[in-house]
Amino acid sequence: MSSAPAAPPAPPNPGAAGSIDSGGLGGHPRGLTTLFFSELWERFSYYGMRALLTLFMVAGADAGGLGYDKKTAAAIYGNYTMSVYMLSIVGGFIADNFIGARRSVLIGGCIIACGHFSMAFSSEATFFAGLVLVALGTGLLKPNISTMVGSLYRPDDERRDAGFSIFYMGINLGAFAAPLVTGWLAQSAEFRAMLAGWGMDPLHSWHWGFGAAGVGMTIGLIVYVLTGERLAHVGLGPPADATRPWGKLALVVIATAALMGVMMLADQYPSVVYGLFAVQIAAVFYFAFKPDADSKRIAAILVFFIAAEIFWAIFEQAGSTISLFGDQLTRTQIFGWNFPSAWFQSVNSLWVIILAPGFAWLWIKLGRNQPSSPFKFMLALVFLGLSFVLMVPAAKLTAEGKVSPLWIVGLFFLQTLGEMCLSPVGLSTMTKLAPQRLLGLMMGIWFLATALGNKLAGVLAGHFESKDASVLADFFFKQAIWVGVATLVLLALIPWVKRLMGGVR
Ligand code: GLN
Numbered sequence: 001m002s003s004a005p006a007a008p009p010a011p012p013n014p015g016a017a018g019s020i021d022s023g024g025l026g027g028h029p030r031g032l033t034t035l036f037f038s039e040l041w042e043r044f045s046y047y048g049m050r051a052l053l054t055l056f057m058v059a060g061a062d063a064g065g066l067g068y069d070k071k072t073a074a075a076i077y078g079n080y081t082m083s084v085y086m087l088s089i090v091g092g093f094i095a096d097n098f099i100g101a102r103r104s105v106l107i108g109g110c111i112i113a114c115g116h117f118s119m120a121f122s123s124e125a126t127f128f129a130g131l132v133l134v135a136l137g138t139g140l141l142k143p144n145i146s147t148m149v150g151s152l153y154r155p156d157d158e159r160r161d162a163g164f165s166i167f168y169m170g171i172n173l174g175a176f177a178a179p180l181v182t183g184w185l186a187q188s189a190e191f192r193a194m195l196a197g198w199g200m201d202p203l204h205s206w207h208w209g210f211g212a213a214g215v216g217m218t219i220g221l222i223v224y225v226l227t228g229e230r231l232a233h234v235g236l237g238p239p240a241d242a243t244r245p246w247g248k249l250a251l252v253v254i255a256t257a258a259l260m261g262v263m264m265l266a267d268q269y270p271s272v273v274y275g276l277f278a279v280q281i282a283a284v285f286y287f288a289f290k291p292d293a294d295s296k297r298i299a300a301i302l303v304f305f306i307a308a309e310i311f312w313a314i315f316e317q318a319g320s321t322i323s324l325f326g327d328q329l330t331r332t333q334i335f336g337w338n339f340p341s342a343w344f345q346s347v348n349s350l351w352v353i354i355l356a357p358g359f360a361w362l363w364i365k366l367g368r369n370q371p372s373s374p375f376k377f378m379l380a381l382v383f384l385g386l387s388f389v390l391m392v393p394a395a396k397l398t399a400e401g402k403v404s405p406l407w408i409v410g411l412f413f414l415q416t417l418g419e420m421c422l423s424p425v426g427l428s429t430m431t432k433l434a435p436q437r438l439l440g441l442m443m444g445i446w447f448l449a450t451a452l453g454n455k456l457a458g459v460l461a462g463h464f465e466s467k468d469a470s471v472l473a474d475f476f477f478k479q480a481i482w483v484g485v486a487t488l489v490l491l492a493l494i495p496w497v498k499r500l501m502g503g504v505r
Contacts (some may be wrong), residue, residue, distance in 0.1 A: 002049050002443075012486045015280050016420075021232070022117040022351035023398040024230070024375075025166055026162070026166055027159075028152070028159055028162070028163050029152040029153070029163075030230040031152045031230045031231040031232060031234055032149065032152055032163055032166060032221070033227070033230065034181065034224065034227040034228065034230045034231055035145055035148055035167060035170075036166060036167055036169075036170035036235065037165065037170065037172070037220070037223045037227075038105070038109070038145065038220045038221075038223050038224040039145050039170050039171055039220075040170040040171065040173050040174040040220070041174055041177045041216050041217060041219045041221075041223065042109060042112065042138075042141060042142075042145070042174070042215035042216075042217060043170075043171045043172075043174035043178070044174035044175070044177060044178040044213070044217075044219075045112060045113070045116055045134075045177075045178070045213040045214065045216040045217035045220070045221070046084075046112075046134070046138065046175075046213075047175040047178045047345065047349075048178030048179060048181060048182035048209070048212060048213040048216060048500065049116060049119065049134065049184055049209075049210055049213040049343035050081070050181065050319045050345070051178065051179035051182055051277055051319065051323070051342040051346075052074050052182055052183070052186050052206060052209050052210065052342060053077055053319060054073050054074070054135070054319055054320050054323045054324065055078070055186075055187070055324075055327055055341065055342060056186070056206045057072070057073035057076060058070060058073045058076070058324070059206075062203075063203065064122075064201075064202075064203030064204060064205060064206050065206065066127070070324065070464060070466075071462045071476045073258065073320075074320050074458050074459075074461040074462040075267045075458055075459075075462060075463070076131075077320050077458050077461070078320070078321060078454060078455050078456075078457060078458010078461070078462075079264055079458065080131050080135060081165065081451075081454035081455075081457070081458070082260065082263060082451045082452070082454045082455035082458070083135040083139075083260060083451075084135045084138045084139070084142075084144070084451075084454075085138075085139075085447040085448070085450040085451035085454060086133065086141055086256055086259065086260055086447075086448060086451035086452075087135055087138065087139025087140075087256065088138075088139050088143040088443065088444040088447035088448070088451070089143075089252060089256050089441065089444035089445065089447075089448060090139055090249075090252055090256050090444070091104060091108065091139040091140040091141070091144060091248060091255055091425050091440070091444065092136075092143040092144065092147070092181055092439075092440030092441045092442070092444030093144050093252045093440060093441050093444065094233075094249070094440075095140075095143070095144045095147075095237060095246075095440040096237070096238070096437060096438060096439065097141075097236055097238060097242075097244065097248070097249070098237070098238070098249070100235050100236045100237020100238070100243055100319075101144035101145070101147055101148050101151075101234075101235030101237065101439075101440060102144075102148070102228070102234070102235035102236060102237070103237070104140045104141065104232060104440075105127075105140070105141050105148070105224065105235075105496055106221070106224065106225070107137075107140055107145050107335060108136075108137040108138065108139070108140030108141030108142075108144070109141055109217060109221045110137070110221065111133050111134075111136055111137030111140065112133070112134050112137035112138060112141065112217045113137075113214050113217040113218050113221065114133050114137075114473040115129075115130045115131070115134035115135075115136075115214075116130060116134065116210055116211065116213040116214030116216075116217060116236070117130075117131030117133070117211065117214040117289050117458070118130035118133060119131075119207065119210035119211075119214075120207045120208070120210050120211035120214060120377025121207065122204055122206075122207050125334075126341075130210070131358050134199060142444075142447065143440055143443035143444045143447055144235065144440055144443075146167075146249060146427055146431075146443050147161055147235070147431060147439040147440055147443045148231065149164060149427075149431070150164075150428070150430075150431025150432075151234045151235060151431075151439070152198075152231075152234055155432075159429070160428060160432070161424075161428050162360060162364075164424050164427050164428045165356055165359070165360045165424055166189055167427075168352065168356060168423070168424045168427075168432045169352070169353065171349075172214070172282060172348075172356075173348035173349070173353065175345075175346070175348070175417065176346045176348040176349035176350050176352075176353060177346075178213070178216065178345075178346075179343055179344075179345035179424060180343055180346055181209075181212055181348045182209035182210070182212050182213060182342065182434055183209070183340035183341070183342025183345070184340055185205060185208040186205050186206045186209030186210075186340070186342065187205070187206065187209075187211040187340035187341065187342055188205075188340050189338070191205055191208070192205050193253045195208075195395040207445070211413075216274075218484040234299065238437075242303050242311070263320060263452065263455045264275075264455075266455060267458075267459060267462065270459065273456060273459065274390040276304070276452065280302060280305070280306050280309075280452065280487070280492060281306070281336075283299075283302055284299050284302045284303055284306070285299075286299075287299035287302065288496075288500060296500040296501075296502060297390060297500065297501060299500050299503060300374075300497050300500040300501045303374070303490070303493060303497050303500075304373070304377060304426065304429075305448075305449045306449075307377045307380070307381060307422075307486070308377070308382065308422060308426060308446075308449035308450070308453065308486050309420055309453045309456070309489055310448045310453070310482075310483065310486050311377075311380055311381060311384055311418065311453065312449065312450050312452075312453020312454060312456075312457065313452075313453040313454075313456035313457050313460065314384050314387070314415075314457070314460075314479060314483060315330075315348065315384065315415055315418070315419065316450070316453055316454045316457040317460060317461050318345065318348060318412075318415075318455065319456075320458065320461035320464070321421055321460070321461045321464045322344065322408060322411065322465060323341070323342075324410070324461075325342070325391075325464075325466075326341045326344035326405075326408055328466045329398045329403060329466055330344070330402055330403055330404070330405050330407070330408060331401055331402045331403065331404060331405060332405065344405070345406050347408060347409055347412040348412045348415065348416055348419075351412050351413055351416035352416055352419065352420070354400070355417065355420055355503055356420060358396075359420045367407070368393055368480060372494070372498055373425055373429060374419040374490065374493070374494045374497040374498060374501075375489065375494055376425055377421065377422055377423065378490045378491050378494065379418070379421045379422040380418035380419070380422035381418070381486055381487040381490060382418070382487055383414045383415065383417040383421070384414070384415060384418045384483055385483035385484050385487060386414050386480075386481065387395050387410075387411045387412075387414035387415045387418070387481050388411075388477070388479050388480035389476075389477075390407065390411055390414060390477045390478070391407065391411055392473045392476050392477050392478040393473075394407035394411075394472070395467055395469055395473040395475070395476055396473045397469075398436055398466075398469045398472065399446075399469035399470075403440060414496045425447075426446055427443075427446065430442050430443050430445075430446045431443070439459055460479060
């Protein structure tokens, strides 16, 4: 046999050569370990800073904060968290057509770290510069690190969903640890006393918290660079000689900026929100009644999109409404020791870490009998609505003084049950449905639902009222009712959505 061995068949998708590899976490490709730890640290920085953001803005100058009123703080919080996720569309497009996912993550991570370090300085200018940098960097990093997880697997690799569950654990390990660290630095009497002891201004404690977020991102970058070879050829992007669609990039940037601009008007003109939903519902019907299968699938995706948007609109009030409820209306003591109210921000992630293995087990056990994705999305809305129903008696009890922290623990338990039915399912579905060359953009669109949800969360949180218990109870109740209505509509639509999906689960 003198002839050279035949070349191995090309993998069905160019990013999938790692799929034979099982040397990483839990028998997954080695690249998953790199992505897991890099994203863990990136989320450490994101949630570490976010845990402080609203509290820092509403704290008075005598407490080292910016002294904004709640409405302004909620609007800035909503615009910031919207921008973070909306820029994923631009970030995904840049990766697909210019520099690839791998380099996008590296550059994005550097920009994020600069943003957090900027906030370590005590001035309004460096604060806002920091927010802008973190939003730009996260737009480059977040969608592309997520698509790289999908690209580690061949299309038919059964490990993909489990891989996303492991990745989601990494996200939440970072998100769990971060508020404990940044909250202690920013809010605890102990650390303030230490600063005073070192001859520093104790009111600058907030900026130490923001700086710690930057250290987290830097660790993520070091992990990413040192272990990057494990990613094999995943996320390399288009060939060097491919044409670069600069014109389309300009369009994507303009469209994203325009949408962000329109959404920012929602603070003054709530009708923008009604317009947003009207356009989306019209789009569902437009695509559903076109004859071809692809259009019908798009209609189904749009239904998921709207459900996800509603979900995040309530869920993402964690860093605003719930942050303020925890800080102003809840007892923050365990065994006589006062803990920083930012620690409530770790509770959701703790529940994910506790509950995710159970969900992974359940989905595997149910196998082909597991509920369809529209049914899982509907369940997510049920739990979400119940979480705000739970807050109604909690809000009423605030009339008598600060309430037990267990209310917030219970709220996050219910919300996390919902999150497990929606978020990892959505991520994995996007990488299954998207063609290879549009992966980044599709993931950007998934995060667009998060972006719009975050903006709505900011608009809703602007109505948070800590001084009147019955108004506050009403605030939670009304939102629960709206979620209830959305749940019933989705329940009624499930058979139709399944037909639109044409066989994809
Ligand atoms: N908690 C998850 C993350 O940080 C999901 C966030 C979202 O999509 N709203 O990635």
